[in-house]
Amino acid sequence: MNIKRLIPGFIKSLIWYKYLRIKYRKHNKIGRRVKIAKDVIIGRNCKIGDNVVLGNNVILGNEVIIGTSARLERVHIGDNSVVEGRVIITGFGDGMIKIGKESFVGHNTVLDFSDNITIGNYVHIGYSQFWTHSSALMCLNSIALSQKGKKYRPTSPIVIEDNVYIGVQSTIYPGVKIGHHSIVAPNSAVTKNVEPFTMVGGVPAKKIKDLRMF
Numbered sequence: 001m002n003i004k005r006l007i008p009g010f011i012k013s014l015i016w017y018k019y020l021r022i023k024y025r026k027h028n029k030i031g032r033r034v035k036i037a038k039d040v041i042i043g044r045n046c047k048i049g050d051n052v053v054l055g056n057n058v059i060l061g062n063e064v065i066i067g068t069s070a071r072l073e074r075v076h077i078g079d080n081s082v083v084e085g086r087v088i089i090t091g092f093g094d095g096m097i098k099i100g101k102e103s104f105v106g107h108n109t110v111l112d113f114s115d116n117i118t119i120g121n122y123v124h125i126g127y128s129q130f131w132t133h134s135s136a137l138m139c140l141n142s143i144a145l146s147q148k149g150k151k152y153r154p155t156s157p158i159v160i161e162d163n164v165y166i167g168v169q170s171t172i173y174p175g176v177k178i179g180h181h182s183i184v185a186p187n188s189a190v191t192k193n194v195e196p197f198t199m200v201g202g203v204p205a206k207k208i209k210d211l212r213m214f
Contacts, residue, residue: 031068049085061101074113075099078121089113092148093155095132099123106168115155115174123160126168126186130158134174161196181211 024030024042031050036042040054043062048054052066055073060066064077067085075089078101086108089097093114099105100121108127111117115132119125133155137143143152156175160166164178167186178184178194185201185208194200199208 037073043079057096067107075111078103081105084109087111091132092153093133095155095157100162114153116157117160118157119160120162120164120180122162123164123166125160125166126170128166128168128170128172130172132156132158132174167201183211 024036027044028042028046028048030048031052033051034048035053037054037056037058039056041059043060043064045063046060046065048066049068049070051069053071055071057074058072059076061077061079061081063080065082066072067083067087069085070083070087072083072087072089074095075097077083077099080101081099081103083105084107087105089111091113095113095115095117097111097113097117099119100123102121103119103123105125106127109125110129112130112132117130117132133153135153137152137154138147141152158172158174159177161178161180163181166172166184167188169186170184170188170190172178173189173191176190176193178190179196179198181197182194183199184190184194184205185199188201188205189203190200190205192204197211199211200206201208
């Protein structure tokens with residue numbers, strides 16, 4: 001490893017992070033040790049906590065709040081939404097994550113960009129996990145972890161429509177669509193689509209009641 005080559009690149013990165021923090025602090029509150037990629041776009045009156053990483057392809061609307069130590073990339077977040085601390089966006093695909101306005105994503109939530117995740121407006125999510133891929137076939141067929149093709153690691157998008165509440169410690173599986181004005185009870189595993197105006201819960205999640213009169 002050539003240390004002499006690494007040091008100039010490291011210094012350039014520090015200078016770039018410093019420049020972006022200064023640039024965005026004019027209209028926003030930026031915490032300490034925040035890292036901001038070159039293509040990040042931040043609106044006005046946002047609050048970004050300490051140790052946040054804003055990676056590639058991040059767009060924040062106006063008055064967005066990002067909690068301490070969140071690690072975000074490939075995500076567009078609408079106005080007045082909140083992403084709490086230690087939320088992690090991860091994956092091995094080409095997916096994008098879109099979060100609408102006035103939505104809330106709780107502490108420690110995991111969002112997988114192996115495929116697209118669409119989260120609507122006025123959606124509240126307790127700390128949960130959203131997976132757009134499955135590696136079950138890799139396990140069953142002794143496929144090496146380095147092989148990330150869709151043949152043995154299929155993906156499918158997740159859609160959460162407007163006005164949905166997802167309780168804490170729930171897991172949303174690939175290909176699931178949760179209809180508008182629905183509730184997912186805490187500690188649920190959602191493996192099938194949820195119709196609008198429906199409460200579901202359990203492992204696997206099943207219909208509990210209709211919410212049209214709620």
